[in-house]
Amino acid sequence: MALSLVTPPAIEPITLAEAKRQCRAPADVSEDGLFVGLIAAARERAEGITGRQLIEATWDEKLDDIDCDEIWLPRAPLISVTSVTYIDSAGATQTWASTEYQVDAPTGPFARRGRVLPLPTASWPLAQSGRVNAFAVRFKAGYGTAAASVPMAIRQAMLLMIGAWFVNREDMVTGGLVTVPLGALALLTPYKVYV
Numbered sequence: 001m002a003l004s005l006v007t008p009p010a011i012e013p014i015t016l017a018e019a020k021r022q023c024r025a026p027a028d029v030s031e032d033g034l035f036v037g038l039i040a041a042a043r044e045r046a047e048g049i050t051g052r053q054l055i056e057a058t059w060d061e062k063l064d065d066i067d068c069d070e071i072w073l074p075r076a077p078l079i080s081v082t083s084v085t086y087i088d089s090a091g092a093t094q095t096w097a098s099t100e101y102q103v104d105a106p107t108g109p110f111a112r113r114g115r116v117l118p119l120p121t122a123s124w125p126l127a128q129s130g131r132v133n134a135f136a137v138r139f140k141a142g143y144g145t146a147a148a149s150v151p152m153a154i155r156q157a158m159l160l161m162i163g164a165w166f167v168n169r170e171d172m173v174t175g176g177l178v179t180v181p182l183g184a185l186a187l188l189t190p191y192k193v194y195v
Contacts, residue, residue, distance in 0.1 A: 002062040002133060003074055009055035009142065012039045013150040014158050022159040023166040038165050042158040045180060051113075051193035052076050054150045056142035062133035066124045070117040075141035076193045078105040078114025082138040086127045096125050109151040113193055114139070157187035 019035045020027070047054060053075040061073055073081075081103045084096040100122040105114040116137055118124055127134035143149040164181045 004060045007058035042161040050191040053141035061137045063135045076113045077111035079140040153187045157184040160184040
């Protein structure tokens with residue numbers, strides 16, 4: 001399986017003003033570049049810990065073969081499946097008709113991962129044997145397009161990370177891992193996605 005980002009989020013879940021307010025930073029712009037980096041790092045860390053997409057983005061999940069009844073998509077919450085494509089026996093890329101498959105897209109702040117399954121009257125299309133990334137599922141995931149759509153606990157965890165990293169600008173290493181504030185971990189843990 002190979003996951004590729006197609007269209008990144010248009011915004012971050014935390015604004016520059018929110019991050020500066022959390023750190024009680026001066027209103028000047030001298031450290032805005034630092035804050036922009038800290039916001040992105042906190043989002044990436046929150047997404048990595050939880051397995052969730054915070055702000056809407058488009059992804060491609062590629063598989064060599066489908067040897068099961070369903071494809072679980074790796075980012076929750078799933079918004080929609082845009083397309084399912086495959087490389088046929090002649091080596092041409094084909095789009096599998098959306099009338100042949102069904103999408104399970106759980107909703108809510110704690111939604112599990114979404115999945116794609118053939119309809120009971122259909123079966124997975126045959127792809128060229130031995131082809132790497134023969135199947136591709138393009139999908140949108142995230143809580144929405146606005147920062148306010150992201151659960152407050154996740155946003156608060158990001159602010160805790162930003163604050164800790166702003167104060168401790170050098171490495172904070174414990175047991176070989178860069179630490180995340182315990183409060184942030186406590187806030188993120190309930191949102192962790194399990195299959």
